Amino acid sequence: MTVAPKISYLDIKEIVLKRIKNFTWAPGSIMPGEIELATEFGCARATVNRAMRELAEDGYIDRKRKAGTRIKSFPTRKAKFVIPIIRDEIELTGATYRYALINREFRDPPDWLRTQMTIPQNTPVLHLMCLHYADSKAFQYEDRWINLNAAPKAVDQDFEEMGPNEWLIKQVPFSDAEITFSTINADTQVADLLNVTVGTALVTLERITWFTNAPITYTKLYFHAGYQMTSRL
Amino acid sequence: MTVAPKISYLDIKEIVLKRIKNFTWAPGSIMPGEIELATEFGCARATVNRAMRELAEDGYIDRKRKAGTRIKSFPTRKAKFVIPIIRDEIELTGATYRYALINREFRDPPDWLRTQMTIPQNTPVLHLMCLHYADSKAFQYEDRWINLNAAPKAVDQDFEEMGPNEWLIKQVPFSDAEITFSTINADTQVADLLNVTVGTALVTLERITWFTNAPITYTKLYFHAGYQMTSRL
DNA sequence: CAGTGGTCTAGACCACGTG
DNA sequence: ACGTGGTCTAGACCACTGT
Incomplete structure (x- = not known):
């Protein structure tokens, strides 16, 4: 049998991002919670948590305790300019x-x-x-x-x-x-x-x-x- | 006795940043490894890891496997401009x-x-x-x-x-x-x-x-x- | 090869904020 | 009040890379 390599938080980021772009999860709607996703991906909640945390930093989703995680209707564009020496x-x-x-x-x-x-x-x-x-x-x-x-x-x-x-x-x-x-x-x-x-x-x-x-x-x-x-x- | 509230990764970020600014750890030098810091702060390595990872993202330190964590001589200035709707x-x-x-x-x-x-x-x-x-x-x-x-x-x-x-x-x-x-x-x-x-x-x-x-x-x-x-x- | 950071886990408790 | 995300732990294994 083939070995399923353990899923990474990067894989999760990618998959979730694809679903957002696909409209699998519509803009403005609530997406599944961390426990549910952890079950789906067969990994620990901490792994899902990290993926979601970074997606939130990147401006794709909004997270609130109790309220859940919501797809942003208009993603926040954050341009990072490195001020070089x-x-x-x-x-x-x-x-x-x-x-x-x-x-x-x-x-x-x-x-x-x-x-x-x-x-x-x-x-x-x-x-x-x-x-x-x-x-x-x-x-x-x-x-x-x-x-x-x-x-x-x-x-x-x-x-x-x-x-x-x-x-x-x-x-x-x-x-x-x-x-x-x-x-x-x-x-x-x-x-x-x-x-x-x-x-x-x-x-x-x-x-x-x-x-x-x-x-x-x-x-x-x-x-x-x-x-x-x-x-x- | 007073209860010592558990240390947070944010506390660690703050302390470490202070030491960098203090020259406690000189620019260009290697700072202690994660295990050592975890011992000092009395917390799990994962907690130290998160603090250090974010400091690296913020451009204060460079991290390499095996080589350790080094204080940047010239911190990378990253200006983030949010492009608003x-x-x-x-x-x-x-x-x-x-x-x-x-x-x-x-x-x-x-x-x-x-x-x-x-x-x-x-x-x-x-x-x-x-x-x-x-x-x-x-x-x-x-x-x-x-x-x-x-x-x-x-x-x-x-x-x-x-x-x-x-x-x-x-x-x-x-x-x-x-x-x-x-x-x-x-x-x-x-x-x-x-x-x-x-x-x-x-x-x-x-x-x-x-x-x-x-x-x-x-x-x-x-x-x-x-x-x-x-x-x- | 050995040491350091990178990541994952399974479980726990906490804090916030909605209903 | 209670459900969701936020964080911490103790331990484990992996990946990279300097020696």
């Missing part, structure tokens, strides 16, 4: 990565920054303007602000060789962050730095980073013209 | 959603579309131009192309009342898709439709959707000026 992103294309510091100044935070970072008026900040090159082409302009109360060691860093991101990660790794992805028309300054005409549509990414509730740094990244992010669902 | 997105702001069909025509696919969708030259396609309003303000312009060989029923749909996305989801739910997020300067047509000045930087989202390897539809969405996506990490 810029050096990696550039070197992945085969180009050579180069970093350059354009400007560095100590100053009081401008109003918009205080609002963004929620820091008091007298907080000393370090403002850096950086360029990241792919070969000799400007790839990304980085507008960086560092809260010196939260990261006092930044005062002694000249940031000539090492970019602020790499340096900060060594000081305060794994912080919480909020990022916003948006778009702007290049002003004269940015257009000059990225070598595009004024008004060109550019992707921008803003990030505020906290460490234990203290806002450490604000960054606004301006990508080169034509930059895009792709994701498979 | 446009009606939901608009109604969530308290505005009223309205849909309007601008144009509808049957034609041969232009070259760029054939390239994007990988369909032969003689494939009949339906081209739709749609507008989505928040109250009376144009919120999003939708440039939609439907492969009529893959979705022949679209021929009989006038798309006057129901948007193509909602209609398609009812025909072919839960398909695979590839989305690209980019930015453009508004041309005269789009500027007119979205009521912005020509050249305004706009966020665009392109999506190609397949069902069982057949490309069904291509969409390019043009968001209103100032649209942004935010994500917490």
Whole structure:
């Protein structure tokens, strides 16, 4: 006789997904419970549970205690964009990565920054303007602000060789962050730095980073013209 | 005596994450194995396993059989943007959603579309131009192309009342898709439709959707000026 | 080959939320 | 109140891969 290889939670995910796509279980309806499915597939409930948990994470079903598991009428599309380390992103294309510091100044935070970072008026900040090159082409302009109360060691860093991101990660790794992805028309300054005409549509990414509730740094990244992010669902 | 409530995999995630942030376990180094941690936390290995598996998914650690679990030097930043149903997105702001069909025509696919969708030259396609309003303000312009060989029923749909996305989801739910997020300067047509000045930087989202390897539809969405996506990490 | 993570089991108890 | 999913356990075997 042939041996039936034990069923995996991946097999279950696949089968269940097929039934959803088939309309075997209609959108909006309740599907069988875990015990029932475990019986059908001849496996433990824990195995079914894992499969269903992941399908819920993927946005295909909604699960509620007592109420059961319901097929979503409109699946939630979750696009995951990996924010790569810029050096990696550039070197992945085969180009050579180069970093350059354009400007560095100590100053009081401008109003918009205080609002963004929620820091008091007298907080000393370090403002850096950086360029990241792919070969000799400007790839990304980085507008960086560092809260010196939260990261006092930044005062002694000249940031000539090492970019602020790499340096900060060594000081305060794994912080919480909020990022916003948006778009702007290049002003004269940015257009000059990225070598595009004024008004060109550019992707921008803003990030505020906290460490234990203290806002450490604000960054606004301006990508080169034509930059895009792709994701498979 | 006080009862020690059983430790949860969430507690373990939290503790381990704290140690990573603390440099208790240095970036790049190997951390203790699952059995060891299970002993320390006084729980089953399965519980530790779940915690570690999720931390790996979140991009904090790398796990390999035999080699063990290693702290990532540069954590992978994964920004998850939920692509909302446009009606939901608009109604969530308290505005009223309205849909309007601008144009509808049957034609041969232009070259760029054939390239994007990988369909032969003689494939009949339906081209739709749609507008989505928040109250009376144009919120999003939708440039939609439907492969009529893959979705022949679209021929009989006038798309006057129901948007193509909602209609398609009812025909072919839960398909695979590839989305690209980019930015453009508004041309005269789009500027007119979205009521912005020509050249305004706009966020665009392109999506190609397949069902069982057949490309069904291509969409390019043009968001209103100032649209942004935010994500917490 | 040996060690580590990956998965499965059979059973148990718990927590939430619907009816 | 009670049914469903959420989680934990203790043990087992497997799969990958570094040595």
